[in-house]
Amino acid sequence: MAASSATVGSRSSRAVVLTVTCLGQFMVLLDNTIVGAALPDMQHRLHTQLTGLQWIVDAYVLLVAMLLLSGGVFADRFGRKRVYLTGATVFTAASLVCSLAPSLGWLVAGRVLQGIGAAALSPASLALLAAAHPVPQERIKAIGLWAGLSGIGLAAGPVAGGVLTQAFGWPAIFLVNVPVGAVLLLVGLRHLGESRNPSAPAIDIAGTVLSVLAVGVLTYGLIEGGARGWTSPVILGSFAAAVVLLGAFVAVEARRAAPILPLRLFGQRLFTVSNAAMVVVGFALMGSSFFFSQFFVYVQGSSLLRAGLQTLPVSLAMVIVSPYAGRLAARYGFRVVVTTGLALAGLGLLALGTVHADTGYGNVWWRLGLIGVGFALAMSPLTGAAIQAVSPRESGLASGISSTTRQIGAVLGVALLGAIVRTRQSSGASFETGLNSAFLAAGAVVLVTALSTGLWLVRSKSAEDGAAPHRCAEPAAVIPLNEESANSR
Structure with missing residues (x-):
């Protein structure tokens, strides 16, 4: 692996790399949670319905989910610095487009561009950090700092979103990314060294395109089904197209020598079960958090700022508990x-799912905290289980697939739980009743998954106890990454 002296050189240059990569990941993670606090204001100012809000969230998550693994390969093949700065440029420009969007269509287009930028920026940032720390122990410490410091963006998102939206309106939550992105570009161009992996696999363009189309068409059917009718020819056609595209994706991946998603990995039960559970985690966490601020604003009458603060227990619990999840998994399994x-x-x-308009916050916050603690305990060990199921040389790929499945679950969660709320409302129920039904449905799915993991999430026969403990310690809230770039190949 070629690397410049600026990348692997002095302690001060490594500190610059750490700062730049953490700041970039902080910006992306902040965007994950800051949008939720602004959804009620977006609905009011853009004159959109629940369907529009779903597209604002899912347009971003869909592109991140489907392009993340390709982003890591791009970084390895074409240069980590080049891909990182390109991703930062796209993300920053897209944030400006979002802040200036005069309509829902423009905002969704900006979110698509943000997703593309994030899918390039995130894996490249980790790859840059790994290249700057070739000594394994130093690399582990650097990645821990990267995950912890950038993860603060998750906890800051709800508060920052509430403050900015209350004071300036929803465009401010995107505009705040512009100066951060400008700093990243200026410092990155001057101080980051280039590195790449000449033996990186070929880019699976066909698989990437088919995966984006398949999940995108499925998402369209789930989001628009409530508005157009579930038996509408357009909706039925979208579901049929999703099945055909998914079949084509499987056929293409089965024949490629270096597929983006090696299907043979799913022959390992540990790998399959852990990734199936990760889909449910993304589904329930993202799908339910989509409604948190809306519940506090529309059902309980909170201000935007107060609603942002009221949702904080979820992300705060995840940031606090996540570093301990890997240690617990290493000790107890x-x-x-x-x-x-x-x-x-x-x-x-x-x-x-049992809270109402008159439920005091003292009887609500602990429920949110319990959700955050639970998902924090599950996510990092699920990634660790997926890594343990494969050979060491494929650990980065396994981690990237685990993160991608979580994002796919997030796309489906926003779409499906939103469909539940919309269907309940169309049958005459109140928005509050619809939210309760969505939360209860999500909870039931997660409990069934808990039973399944209790029965089937067993250690691979060939795996060793305590395998990859430092990977299990990755904060569960960190946005998906293709960690293959972080490994010596």
Whole structure:
């Protein structure tokens, strides 16, 4: 692997790399949670319905989910610095487009561009950091700092979103990215060294395009089904197209020598079960958090700022608990920790499904905290289980697939839980009743998954106890990354 002296050189140059990569990941993670606080204001100012809000969130998450693995390969093949700065440029420009968007269509287009930028920026940032720290122990410490410091963006998102939206309106949550992106570009161009991996696999363009189209068409059907009618020819056609595209994706991946998603990995039960559970985690966490601010604003009458603060227990609990999840998994095993975490999250969602307009916050915050603790306990060990199921040389790929499945679950969660709320409303129920139904449905799915992991999430026969503990310690809230770039190949 070629690397310039600026990349692997002095302590001060490594500090610059750490600062730049953390700041970039902080910006992306902040965008994950800051949008939720602004959704009620977007709905009011853009004169859109629930469907429009779903597209604002899913347009971003969909592109991140489907392009993340390709982003890591791009960084390895064409240069980590080049891809990182390109991603930062696209993300910053897209943030400006979002802040100036005069309509829902323009905002969704800006979110698509943000997703493309994030899918390039995130894996490249980790790859740059790994290249700057060739010594394994130093690399582990640097990645821990990167994950922890950038993860603060998750906790800051709800508060920052509430403050900015309350004071300046929703465009401010995107405009704040512009100066941060400008600093990244100026410092990155001057101080980052280039590195690449000449032996990186070829880019699977066909697989990437088919995966984006398949999940995109499925998402369209789920989001628009409530508005157009589930038996509408357009909706039925979208579901049929999704099945055809998914079949084509499987056929293409099965024949490629270096597929973006090696299907043979799913022959390992540990890998399959952990990734299936990760889909449910993304589904329930993102799908339910989509409605948190809306509940506090529309059902309980909170201001935007107060609603942002009221949703804080979820992300705060995740940031605090996540670093300990890997240690617990190394001590007690993946199955115990994951099953316990999913059980706690499921119970928290069921409890949240019983709150009403007159429920005091003192009886709400602990439910949100329970959800955050539960998912924090589950996510990192699930990634660790997926890594343990494969050979060491494929650990980065396994981690990237695990993160991608979580994002796919997030796309489906926003679409499906939104469909539940919309369907309940169309049958004459109130928005509050629709939210309760969505939270209860999410909780039930998570509890069933907890039972499944308790039965089937067993350690691979060939795996060793305590495998990859530092990977399990990755904060669960960190946005998906293709960690293959971080490994020596």
